[in-house]
Amino acid sequence: MAVWPAAEPRRVQIELAALTPIPEVVPEDRSLQDAAIAASEISLDNAWQAETIRIEVEPGDTLSHVFDRAKILPTTLFRMLNSDKELERRLVRLQPGNVFEFQRLDGQILSFTLHSSRIEGIQVTLNDDATVADWEAFTNEPTRMTRWASGTIDDSLFLAARDAGLSDTMTMNLAQLFGWDVDFALDIRQGDEFTVIYEELYVDGEYFGEGRILAASFVNQGNEFHAIRYTDQRGVTEYYDAEGRSVRKAFLRTPLEFARISSHFNPNRRHPILNTIRAHRGTDYAAPTGTPIRAAGDGRVVEARYNGGYGNVVVLQHGQGIRTLYAHMSRFGNGVRSGVNVRQGQIIGYVGTTGASTGPHLHYEFLVNGVHVNPVTVRLPDAQPVHSESREDYRQYAQTMMTHLQSARNSVASAALSLNE
Structure with missing residues (x-):
């Protein structure tokens, strides 16, 4: 993998405790001035004497458990939470591994920080009576290093991606990016190729995780697809191909990820249970029970119920006279019921074996104006292309990214490249 230099990260500095300022006095009043200086020195000394208590959240911990381990009175916790309900809502969402840092002086809590991750947290300052004086959520921007990986598929996309140094999560993101054009359950062939330019995140010099895909290409059965991440002049971020068309379609090609087609669309298929010739007006995807099923496109739920041979079924009504049907679910997704709207990619149910x-x-069925069509081969409508005001800027940016993709694809060894050429 090659590494490009990245811009210096924007650091957010968090002040843990505010020092008591010197009271403003008139210069002529020397006694008041001397008293103010003395008070200042005391407050400075006390501030430096404040102790820091670090508590890591363990499995099963609640907020009261954490405060008790820090030897903080329950009344302090009660007054704090009672004075700010929004803060209470945020603090109770504890996860194992979260870290609290308390600033305490003479048994009284001055402030504390909840580190919900290595880059995110909440800083809280308390009044003398333990009510909330101020609080702020913060994010420390990580360092972003740009890397690339390229590979050829011999057995599977996952194995090829691992050989290229990609994590399973990044591989899933790559597959989702091209999921509108490539059916990863049906279309993948030996010799298919991929190239991806992506980010790795570092915090204080240590690896934190993977960031965004900046650009990618996928060659499937000789057809090459591209995806370039771009933010237009309005601040809208999307993925587009080399010509500025949206990579995202109005519909997903498949509602399951990495499933196997067990039965194709066939108007003359013999029914496996009834043993009679009966049209199979959809595509069957074999997958383990409980596999999430995604809405193929934005739409309204017009049916979510048990329906005879279909078992648990969801039917979505989309625009342009399109309707999709999802049958044999083990259960429905949260909140999925007749009349609600769903977004493309939203989980609407889970694979099962209900009904016939x-x-x-x-x-899975795909209907256009009431007529069943093959979900695998139907031409899917496109989403919106690059906004007209940004087309020239995108054209130049896309040329640069396409050059880097080609360089990464052709390289046989790691090479230092610059995205700012």
């Missing part, structure tokens, strides 16, 4: 089914799978 011989095993766990999803039966």
Whole structure:
């Protein structure tokens, strides 16, 4: 993998405790001035004497457990939470590994910081009576290093991606990026190629995780697809191909990720249970029970119920006279019921074997103006292209990113490149 230099990160400095300022006095009043200086010196000394108590959240911990381990009176916790309900809502969402840092002086809490991750947290300052004086959520921007990886598929996308140094999460993101054009359950062939330019995140010089995909290409059966991340002049961020068309389609090609097609769209198929010739008006995807099923596109739920041979079924009504159907679910997604709106990619249910089914799978139908069409081959409508005001800027940016993709693809060894050429 090659590494490009990245811009210096924007650091957010958090002040843990405010020092008591010297009271303003008139210069003529020397006694008041001397008293103010003395008070200042005392407050400075006390501030430096404040102790820091570090508590890491353990499995099963509640907020009261953490405060008790820090030897903070329950009344302090009660007064703090009672004085700011929004802060209470944020603090109670504790996860194992979260870290509290308390600033305490003479048994009284001055302030504390909750580190919910290595880059995010909440800083809280308390009054003398333990009520909340101020609090602020903060984010320390990580250092972003730009890297690339390229590979050729021999057995599977996951194995090829691992050989190229990509994590399974990044591989999933790559597959989702091209999921509108490539059916990863059906279309993948030996010899297919991928190239991805992406970010790695570092905090204080230590690896933190993977960031965004900046650009990628995928060659499937000789057809090359591209995706370039771009933010237009309005602040809208999307992925586009080399010509500025949106990578995202109005519909996903498949509602399951990495499932196997067990039965194709076939108007003359023999039914496996009834043993009669009956049209199979959809595509069956074999997958383990409980596999999430995603809405193929934005739409309204017009049916979410048990329906005979379909078992638990969800039917979505989309624009342009399009309707999609998802059958044999083990259960419905949270909040999925007739009349609600859903977004593309939202989980609407889970694979099961309810109704007339011989095993766990999803039966998926795609209807246009009431007519069943093959979900695998139907031409999917595009989303909006690059905004007109940003087309020239995007054209130049896309040329640069395409050059880097080609360089990464052709390289046989790691090479230092610059995105700012």
